[in-house]
Amino acid sequence: MPPSILWLCRDFRFRDNAALAAAAGAGPVLPVFLIDGALRAQGAASRWRLQRALLAFDAELRRRHGATVLVLEGEPWDILPALAARIGAGSLHRNDWPEPATIAAQQRLGRALAGTPVRLVLHPGHLLVHPRALRTGSGGAYRVFTPFARALRAIGPDRPGGEAASLSPLTDLPRGLALDRLDLAPDLHRGRAVLERHALPAGEAAAQARLGDFLDRAAGYAAQRDRPDLQATSGLSEHLAMGEIGPRDLWAIASARAKADPAASPGIAAFLTELIWREFAWHLLIEFPRLARQPWRPEWADFPWRGDSAALTRWRRAETGIALVDAGLREMRVTGRMHNRVRMVAASWLTKHLLTDWRLGLAHFADSLTDWDPAANAMNWQWVAGCGPDAAPFFRIFNPERQAAQFDPQGRYRRRWLLGWQGAEGEEARAYFDSLPPGWDVPRTWQDRATPERLAQGRARALAAHAAFRQAPVDDR
Ligand SMILES: Cc1cc2nc3c(=O)[nH]c(=O)nc-3n(C[C@H](O)[C@H](O)[C@H](O)COP(=O)(O)OP(=O)(O)OC[C@H]3O[C@@H](n4cnc5c(N)ncnc54)[C@H](O)[C@@H]3O)c2cc1C
Incomplete structure (x- = not known):
């Protein structure tokens, strides 16, 4: 049998990995990871986390099958046809990661392979169901969450695929980049050591262990998931973003547990609804790729956002003087x-009180989040800003002080992240300062600037801007 290439992309798992199973079933396999333009365009923290996923996957691949990942630098349409010809590959398997830049790269690769004997085979697995499986009565894509969720629940997610029992590695490997000297995020500078100190374990085994741990405490999820001071949520988003666990597998395991454990069942139902939000975001991005860059509602292109400003710089540096906002932004840096x-409150402060274009916040999150997900990030920023599908109306403006009192009632979360807030001096609050690049002159003691006047003025300015925007004459030219 001719060998196959397994082209890896945020699918660093063995369970429910259709591309891996198909490649392994067809003959010897060469797993390949490419450092290409699409990867370089992703945020630094996400690339740093991806490297950990890649290393964990490679270690497991060696342990199970004696194979290793070949890492190469360059564009898929340049590298993969030549690599396939060199090893005599008959097919190239890939789990579809349906993000616009990746789809474009796959299409260009498809054109480069035309006329060669090599087939590019895309496999599903990043989503619960294919977007075409969910259609409204008039045949279009859903734009509203509740009917989308109802329709998805009615057909149920696709069943997870099996796990390849064996995989024969290709011998006589071409030379690639040394994995132990790889650095996918050279731009992280001082932030790297801090992230490393506070990292959660990476890899498929860690993802399954985290899921097991979460299911043991899922009974409290519905009531406590909004509390940043408690460990109530699953913490699975990094694993999902790296494909260390697949959503279909996650759904099947959690649903089985809900059936077996009636006390946990309501919590698990609420958790699965969140997984449907992830699905909704991806279906929207696939159907309407502009979601990632442009306001979903086209008329919002004219909203009078302020551009780059000193206030945005203070927001990025987590020194707005609003406790819950700065605590969240510091948690993200560390x-x-x-x-x-807290993401919602921080995003609301930026887009409403500071009247700043949501795309500037989106870019900062994309660069800083280890669980960065192009669909979830875009949909949620547009949701908070008021210009997205099924979004919160613009006039709903979070009061960060009230949010803090309600969801961090004893102040434990703020104390954890804000050095000096009510005498706080813990390791995590200090760690933020270890990560700061040169020139970021942030005072060591956190300064509270949440006066009632400031909160009221920001809110009034946002509402006035919105009212003027709504009344602006439509230009019909
Ligand atoms: C402005 C903003 C930006 C965001 N950017 C991202 C992002 O880049 N990557 C990302 O994974 N999530 C993003 N989210 C969604 C959400 O904050 C995270 O998924 C969640 O905090 C992850 O923690 P968890 O795994 O413990 O969540 P849990 O509460 O345990 O939820 C389980 C899973 O459901 C999904 N999920 C939960 N909430 C949402 C949501 N609102 N939208 C879409 N999916 C959801 C995630 O995959 C999550 O892992 C963003 C939210 C906001 C408000």
């Missing part, structure tokens, strides 16, 4: 993660 409730 760990690469941020609790969902």
Whole structure:
């Protein structure tokens, strides 16, 4: 049998990995990872996390099958046809990661392979179902979450695929980049050591262990998932973003547990609804690729956002003087993660009180999150800003002080991240300062600037801008 190339892309797992199973079933396999333009365009923290996923996958590949990942630098349409010819490959297997830049790269590769005997085979597995499986009564894509979720639940997710029992590695490997000297995120500078200190374990085994741990405490999820001061959510988003666990597998395991454990069942149902939000984001991105860059509602192209400003710089540096906002942004600098409730509050502060274009916030999150996901990031930023599909209306403006009182009632979360806030001096609050690049002159003691006047003025300015925008005459030319 001719060998196959397994072209890896955020699918660093053995369970429910259709491309790996198909390649392994067809003959010897050469797993390949490419450092290409699409990867370089991704954020630094995400690339840093991806490297950990790649190394964990490679170690497991060696342990199980004596194979290793070949890492090459260059564009897929330049590298893969030549590589396939060199090893005599008959097919190239890939789990579809349906992000616009990746789809374009796959199409260009398809054109480069035309006329050669090599077939490019794309496999599903990044989503619960294919977007075409969910259609409204009039045949279009869903734009509203509740009917989307209902329709998905009615047909149920696709079943996870099996795991390849064996994989025969290709001998006589071409030379690639040394994995132990790889650095996919040279631009992280001082942030790297801090992220390394606060990293969660990477890899498929860690993802399955985290899921098991979460299911043991899932009974509290529905009531506590909005509390950043508690460990109530699953923490699975990094694993999902790297494909260390597949959503179909996750759904099947969690659903089986809900059936077996009635006390955990409501919590697991709420958790699966969140997984449907992830699915909704991806279906929207696939159907409407502009979601990642342009306002979903086209008229919002004219919204009078402020551009880059000193206030944006302070937001990026987590020194807005608003406790919950700065705590979240510092958590993200130190760990690469941020609790969902705090993401919403930080995004609301930027887009409403600071009246800043959501795309500037989106870019900062994309560069800083280890769980960066192009669909979830875009949909949620547009949701908060008010210009997205099924979005919160613009006039719903979070009051960060009230949000903090409700969701961090004893202040444990803020104390953890803000050095000096009510005498806080813990390791995590200090770690933020270890990560700062030269020139970021942030005072060691956190300064509270949440006066009632400031909160009220920001809110009033946002509402006035929105009212003027709504009344602006439509230019019909
Ligand atoms: C402005 C903003 C930007 C965001 N950017 C990202 C991003 O880049 N990557 C990302 O994975 N999530 C993003 N989210 C969604 C959400 O904050 C994270 O998925 C969640 O905090 C991850 O923690 P968890 O795994 O413990 O979540 P859990 O509560 O345990 O949820 C389980 C899973 O459901 C999915 N999920 C949960 N909430 C959402 C949501 N609102 N939208 C889409 N999927 C969701 C995630 O895959 C998550 O891992 C963003 C939210 C906001 C408000």
